[in-house]
Every structure is written in structure tokens, then in C-alpha cells.
Amino acid sequence: MAELVFFTGPMDCGKSTLALQMHHTQSAHDRVGELFTCHDRSGQAVITSRIGLAAPALEVDADFDFWTTVVDRLHHGARLDYLICDEAQFYTAGQVDDLARIVDxxxxxxFCFGILADFRTELFPGSKRLVELSDRMETLQVQPLCWCGERATHNARTIDGVMVTEGSQVVVGDTELDPDRPVSEVRYEVLCRRHHRQQMNKSVAMATLSPEVLPFDTSQEEL
Incomplete structure (x- = not known):
């Protein structure tokens, strides 16, 4: 029985790494698949992982038709056992509907991989539809950490090191600072809920927080 599975988690939890591992595992068992992505951090039609893995993929733009693409390949004699769909949060609701139709x-x-909510903590349309239609959801077990050390659950967008809460829902960026690009480029950071609510990302915290006072006087001489 074929399935529509949604693997999700915040940024930096290894979604693209798992997508590539899933493709490797499936193909190692003589299954034939196709890879898809949308707005990958590399700016190309490639699924990339921060640990250095990469594989070419088909780019899914707003007009991409999954159903027509798959049916056309089957009509031309191609074999297709599975689809790997990375950055699925950027897909349209209609495209997710087509993925469910392909399964059924x-x-x-x-196998879809993506984050649930944007930098405003609002669900992406693609993720919302996947929650509604998927046969099962899997939350990735790799847990990214907030700068404070707590589990990071929210995605934050920063410009010039300052967290912003307004703007277009889709702006491509990464969590890694690129020294070859302007400092004002859009970056993303994962935060715990408390610090996302307080709009206190790492650079702001380092500039404003003073070291904690120890609960004892270090100036006293040992007796």
C-alpha cells in the first residue's frame, strides 16, 4: 500500500539529509524514484544538506504539475516507485492534492520533507495541506538548539542580525553566514518559543545580556 508521508521539524534538524538518505535507501533496494525541490538554499534545482550531501532534483515552481509529469513518464514506459519531495512547505495546496492523488x-x-511554520509562526500552505492529507507525519528526532541551550522549535528571520516578524512569507536564505555576501542578507535562526516571542536572537542576546551573577562571592579568600 503506497503512502503519503510528511517528515517535518524546524530548520537545522536534518530534513534534507534524511531526504537524500531515503533516496539512497530506496534506490539500494532496486526501487526507482525522482527527486523534487523548491527554493533550495543553494539557489539551484538541487537537494542540498548542510553536512555536504547533494543530489540533482526537479524544481517545483508555482505552475509545476506533479500529476501530468508523473503520468507522462509512465505513459512513455518509465518506471517510478517513489517521489522524494524536499522543501514541501513551499508547494501549493493544489500540488499537495496531486501528490495524494499519485499515491491513491x-x-x-x-515522501515529503519540510518545515511546518514560517518566521511568523504561521503554517505554510503546503505544510498545512500535508497535515490534512498525509497518511502519517514523522517529527525528526534530531533536535536543533536555541542559543540559550533549550530545544529550538521556532524559525526566526533576521536582517543585519536583528529578528524581523513582518515581510514576505517566502524569502530564500540559510542559517549559515556566507562571508562572500553582504551582511544585510536574509538569514534564519532557530529559537525556543520563549526567545522567539521576545524577539531575542543570538546576536541581540550577546549585545544586551550581562553575565549571570554567581550565587557566591568569588573575592573571598579560602580559609
């Missing part, structure tokens, strides 16, 4: 009507497994 063509018996092809679809």
Missing part, C-alpha cells in the same frame, strides 16, 4: 491512483510512494 498510481500506487506510488511520496
Amino acid at each position: 491512483d498510481l500506487g506510488i510512494d511520496v
Whole structure:
């Protein structure tokens, strides 16, 4: 029985790494698949992982038709056992509907990978539809950390090191600072809920927080 599975978690939890590992595992068992992505951090039609893994993929723009693409390949004699769909939060609701149809009507497994909510803590349309339609959801077990050491659950957008809460929902960026690009480029950071609510990302915290006072006087001489 084919499935529509949604693997999700905040940024930096290894979604793209798992997508590439899933592709490797499936293909190692003589299954044939196709990779898709949308707005990858590399700016190319490639699934990239921060640990250095990468694989070419088909770019999914707003007009991409999953159903027509898959049916056309099958009609031309191609074999297709599964789809790997990275950055699925950027897909349209209609594209997710087509993925569910591919599972149900063509018996092809679809594995989707993406984050649930944007920098405003609002669900992406693609993720919302996947929550509604997927046969099962899997939360990735790799837990990124906030700068404070707590589990990071929220995605923050920063400009010039300052967290912002307004703007277009989709702006491509990464969590890694690129020394070859202007400092004002959009970056992303994962935070715990408390510090996301307080709009206190790492650079702001380092500039404003003073070291904690120890609960004893270090100036006293030992007796």
C-alpha cells in the first residue's frame, strides 16, 4: 500500500539529509524514484544538506504539475516507485492534492520533507495541506538548539542580525553566514518559543545580556 508521508521539524534538524538518505535507501533496494525541490538554499534545482550531501532534483515552481509529469513518464514506459519531495512547505495546496492523488491512483510512494511554520509562526500552505492529507507525519528526532541551550522549535528571520516578524512569507536564505555576501542578507535562526516571542536572537542576546551573577562571592579568600 503506497503512502503519503510528511517528515517535518524546524530548520537545522536534518530534513534534507534524511531526504537524500531515503533516496539512497530506496534506490539500494532496486526501487526507482525522482527527486523534487523548491527554493533550495543553494539557489539551484538541487537537494542540498548542510553536512555536504547533494543530489540533482526537479524544481517545483508555482505552475509545476506533479500529476501530468508523473503520468507522462509512465505513459512513455518509465518506471517510478517513489517521489522524494524536499522543501514541501513551499508547494501549493493544489500540488499537495496531486501528490495524494499519485499515491491513491498510481500506487506510488511520496515522501515529503519540510518545515511546518514560517518566521511568523504561521503554517505554510503546503505544510498545512500535508497535515490534512498525509497518511502519517514523522517529527525528526534530531533536535536543533536555541542559543540559550533549550530545544529550538521556532524559525526566526533576521536582517543585519536583528529578528524581523513582518515581510514576505517566502524569502530564500540559510542559517549559515556566507562571508562572500553582504551582511544585510536574509538569514534564519532557530529559537525556543520563549526567545522567539521576545524577539531575542543570538546576536541581540550577546549585545544586551550581562553575565549571570554567581550565587557566591568569588573575592573571598579560602580559609
